Amino acid sequence: MTKNSSVLKFIEEMKSIVNPKDVVWIDGSEKQLEALRKTACEKNEIIKLNQEKLPGCYLRRTNPNDVARTESRTIICTPTKEEAGPTNNWWEPKYAYEKVLGIAKNSYENKTMYVIPYSMGIPGSTFAKIGIELTDSIYTVLNMAIMTRVGKNILDILGDSDDWVRGLHATCDVDEEKRYVCHFPQDKTIISVNSEYGGNVLLGKKCFALRIASYMGKKENWLAEHMLILGIKRPGCETKYVCAAFPSACGKTNFAMLIPPEIYRKKGYKVWCVGDDISWLRIGKDGRLWAINPENGFFGVAPGTSMKSNPNALISTQKNTIFTNVVQNLDDNTVWWEGLDKNPPENALDWKGNPWNGKTSSEKGAHPNSRFTAPTKNCPCLSPEFDNPEGVPISAIIFGGRRAHTMPLVYEALSWSHGVFIGSSLSSESTAASTGKTGVLKHNPMAMMPFCGYNMGDYFSHWIKMGKMLGKNAPKIFNVNWFKTNEKGDFIWPGYGENIRVLDWILDRCENKTKAKSTPIGYMPHERDINLEESGIKKEDLSKLLEVDTSAWLNETEKIKEFYSIFKEKLPRELQDELKSLIFRLKNN
């Protein structure tokens, strides 16, 4: 399919190690993909679902030891440990290549090597980047064909350039003790062994579009971020775009596809989804910050997705979708998960494939990190700008985490460097998106802790530098928290569609349409400026949501100080100063 010598050389090298029986190039045609689906069904790798109710949809059950990203086995391989920094696992590249290629050795024996040429971003556009993933897993091929733009045309665009990201995925024995996801930013190479789960093996996603791309962005003055992109049309205004970084399973897909409550819809509010997980941001010719979504599909959390919480996501999954680790309803061969509706199937198989009765079982039927892989094109609120290779201009950047206490519903940064401080000090309770205990409060700067491909201290400096380059065009920065709880442990804020009420205030601030209250932590809304019309939200609850508890915040600054200390001299002066100023403001309030 190509004469590109760097591509052919890489494939030959990898073939000599993993030893496949044959090589199949993925050309992107529906005919080839359909044949692969058929083969995967025959081998029981995927299950064809009810084609009348869910046309083009399939179910996959992964090995129960392989259901989420494995951060402890995700490694940045750079010549020095300092380049990877204190927040990443590090291996020396030579050691890493020997180790993981040793594990992959002969692992394709009697198997086919699939060669997937793909583009992150609109193929051929100035801001798109090309990758080639080699895999022995048809499930991975089928997912990549949804999540990225795959096919022969990508090789044509690449021509004889060697500017592309190399990827090898070897399923091996799905042995969790030998599972590694290695990144070599200097070599633009990713090697993943012993997993078949999403973020570990769909190499275009977190591995390339965040870890490798963040390293490229540092060198080339742009940003690769774990951010959704949405457009919001308000009555009498042109559509404005915002980016939001929330950690995994903290609400990006939901926010990106928000449906405003009726009172807002009647007034003419409408939200458009440009992306739900990853943004590539660069400074445009006009000096503003522009964002593209480099992906072509949604790899979304299934549990909790319903016609009530997120109809746009649910509708996106009704055709040409792959479901992973959800419940199979045996009555009509469809799927189910916790939170889909109040009517769990009684005659079903759980995510592990064991008989499961939703009415009587005390166990969950779907894995908490079960997912759907759905084409973006299915999304009813997909932005008309999704296919615009220039992307969209960004008016605001929003950070947010899952915080039961301390963090108010919304506040605004005093400046770009204060905004970088807010992003850098983000913490959030851990979720099922990664292996390990859930509900533990962890630092997660810019929601990028598991995804930054270089020293995070340098990453903070890069953010500061981008602000200087943007100057007066820099978007305003905000922080939100949908997850504050009351004494009973229930969420105070209703969330989902109601989040438009906060977004409305954010845009008013961007357009200088409303004054804010100065507080030690930043600008905050006056209570009267959050519109509670027809929300059922009580005034006293809003007060609770907008509370700033000085002693809790001083405690917070202690934790930030401790976290910052790991970066040593790499921590930018600006952030140290911001922390000092925050403490000063809190103490002198």
Ligand code: GTP
């Ligand atoms: P990744 O795909 O892992 O990056 O996750 P994500 O950030 O896209 O999160 P997603 O939108 O899938 O939401 C994850 C979980 O948070 C789901 O269980 C949602 O139901 C829940 N959630 C999302 N938005 C809100 C909200 O506004 N309020 C509350 N209380 N829960 C929410």
Ligand code: SPV
């Ligand atoms: C996340 O965990 O942030 C995801 C899912 O979006 S994964 O692709 O597995 O990273």
Ligand code: MN
């Ligand atoms: Mn994500």
